[in-house]
Amino acid sequence: MLKALTVICAALMILSGCTNNYYYQIKDDQLHIFFHEPRASKVFFLSSLDQFELHETMKNEKGLWEISLPSGQSFEYFFIVDGNLSIPACDQKEKDDFGFENCIYIPEEDF
Amino acid sequence: MKRLLLAVCFVFLIPFLSFADEVDKGLPADTPSRIKESVRQVIDLGVEPNAVIKMTQSMIADGFSEQQIITGHELLIKAKKQNLAEEPIINKLHEGIAKNVGAEDILQAMEKVRARYDLANTYTQNLKTDEAQARVMAKQMAECMAAGMDKGSMNKITEMLQQKTKNSSKDEALKLNEKTLETARTMARSGVDSKDIVDVMSSAFKRNYNAGEMEKLGNTFTAQSRGSSSASALARAYSDAIRNGAPPDKLVSYSPSMLPPEGGFTGGGSPPPAGGIARGAPPPAGGRTPPPGGSGISAGTSGAQISPASAPPGGAPGGERK
Numbered sequence: 356m357l358k359a360l361t362v363i364c365a366a367l368m369i370l371s372g373c374t375n376n377y378y379y380q381i382k383d384d385q386l387h388i389f390f391h392e393p394r395a396s397k398v399f400f401l402s403s404l405d406q407f408e409l410h411e412t413m414k415n416e417k418g419l420w421e422i423s424l425p426s427g428q429s430f431e432y433f434f435i436v437d438g439n440l441s442i443p444a445c446d447q448k449e450k451d452d453f454g455f456e457n458c459i460y461i462p463e464e465d466f
Numbered sequence: 467m468k469r470l471l472l473a474v475c476f477v478f479l480i481p482f483l484s485f486a487d488e489v490d491k492g493l494p495a496d497t498p499s500r501i502k503e504s505v506r507q508v509i510d511l512g513v514e515p516n517a518v519i520k521m522t523q524s525m526i527a528d529g530f531s532e533q534q535i536i537t538g539h540e541l542l543i544k545a546k547k548q549n550l551a552e553e554p555i556i557n558k559l560h561e562g563i564a565k566n567v568g569a570e571d572i573l574q575a576m577e578k579v580r581a582r583y584d585l586a587n588t589y590t591q592n593l594k595t596d597e598a599q600a601r602v603m604a605k606q607m608a609e610c611m612a613a614g615m616d617k618g619s620m621n622k623i624t625e626m627l628q629q630k631t632k633n634s635s636k637d638e639a640l641k642l643n644e645k646t647l648e649t650a651r652t653m654a655r656s657g658v659d660s661k662d663i664v665d666v667m668s669s670a671f672k673r674n675y676n677a678g679e680m681e682k683l684g685n686t687f688t689a690q691s692r693g694s695s696s697a698s699a700l701a702r703a704y705s706d707a708i709r710n711g712a713p714p715d716k717l718v719s720y721s722p723s724m725l726p727p728e729g730g731f732t733g734g735g736s737p738p739p740a741g742g743i744a745r746g747a748p749p750p751a752g753g754r755t756p757p758p759g760g761s762g763i764s765a766g767t768s769g770a771q772i773s774p775a776s777a778p779p780g781g782a783p784g785g786e787r788k
Binding site for chain 1: 520556557558560561562563564565567571574575578579609612613614652655656657688691692693762763764765
């Protein structure tokens with residue numbers, strides 16, 4: 356029974372495209388991005404907000420890599436996970452002209 | 467009289483002298499004079515001096531050759547003379563350096579950005595718009611193309627808009643242009659095929675969608691496509707629905723299987739951890755306050771400001787320069 360349930364859950368996750376590994380929230384005018392990379396030892400965040408400067412993220416008590424940013428602006432971003440480029444399974448992306456992609460954050464009020 | 471003339475000349479020379487100082491101060495002492503001259507040319511055209519100096523510093527530090535640095539400047543000069551935005555081109559340089567991409571590939575990417583804005587600029591000239599909005603629309607179009615929309619499809623949407631707004635007031639035309647491009651950009655960024663975007667827009671125009679309806683279409687698509695495995699399939703469903711007369715507020719019922727998860731979880735991420743963090747939820751008591759000053763970007767749990775200086779030396783961590 357448990358096995359069947361697991362299979363059904365896995366199938367539902369695949370069908371719903373539920374392979375996402377990040378989420379975000381807004382608190383006190385700050386946007387917090389949480390990124391799930393359990394095996395990573397160092398995760399950097401880079402965005403168009405400050406011309407792609409490196410910012411080291413911190414692993415929070417839930418084991419998620421977290422970064423805080425000013426909210427209210429749209430921007431492109433990506434992560435460097437243990438030296439490798441990485442983007443989460445974000446909804447909106449663009450090609451970066453280098454053969455990779457960037458995620459795009461759009462504040463909700465822009466829609 | 468001679469003294470007065472000298473004084474006037476001196477006053478007029480001050481800005482030029484201060485630019486020279488800025489360039490000399492901002493760049494390493496051994497910077498070739500050709501590079502400094504090239505920096506001054508870009509600044510003289512009206513590009514923000516700090517941005518040009520920072521860009522040049524980054525290229526020098528990243529091992530660009532003298533000629534490659536000058537080519538980078540020439541790209542900016544060309545963009546400025548064409549009245550294109552220079553910021554996305556400069557950003558592409560910094561992005562390429564951060565990604566540890568080789569100098570030649572970075573220059574090519576910068577040229578691609580310039581070319582996209584140039585093309586977008588050409589398209590906006592066919593639309594009913596004003597100068598301020600033309601810039602915004604050119605940016606939207608360039609971003610559509612950066613997200614993967616092909617030139618032919620971008621041109622088709624422009625032609626449809628041109629046709630649709632031919633007899634509209636300028637205000638109506640501006641609004642429809644903006645909302646149409648915004649929706650097209652959302653779809654392109656969500657991974658919808660160019661052809662499917664054109665189909666949705668074509669159906670909407672045939673049904674005489676106005677700016678407000680186009681905006682609703684974009685909003686509904688944004689909400690429904692979150693976490694969806696096929697944004698193109700959703701767009702095709704919309705196209706059929708609109709052709710069959712569906713108003714934008716009824717589109718949500720056309721693909722119930724693609725509704726976002728209950729609770730409105732956003733960002734396309736996995737469900738929030740136990741405790742239910744939802745977007746826009748009120749902060750818990752004692753919640754973090756924004757760090758003061760700087761870019762406002764800080765690492766998560768500590769709340770401490772992380773300055774770029776904390777980055778490991780040699781650019782992006784890991785990996786050799788190509």
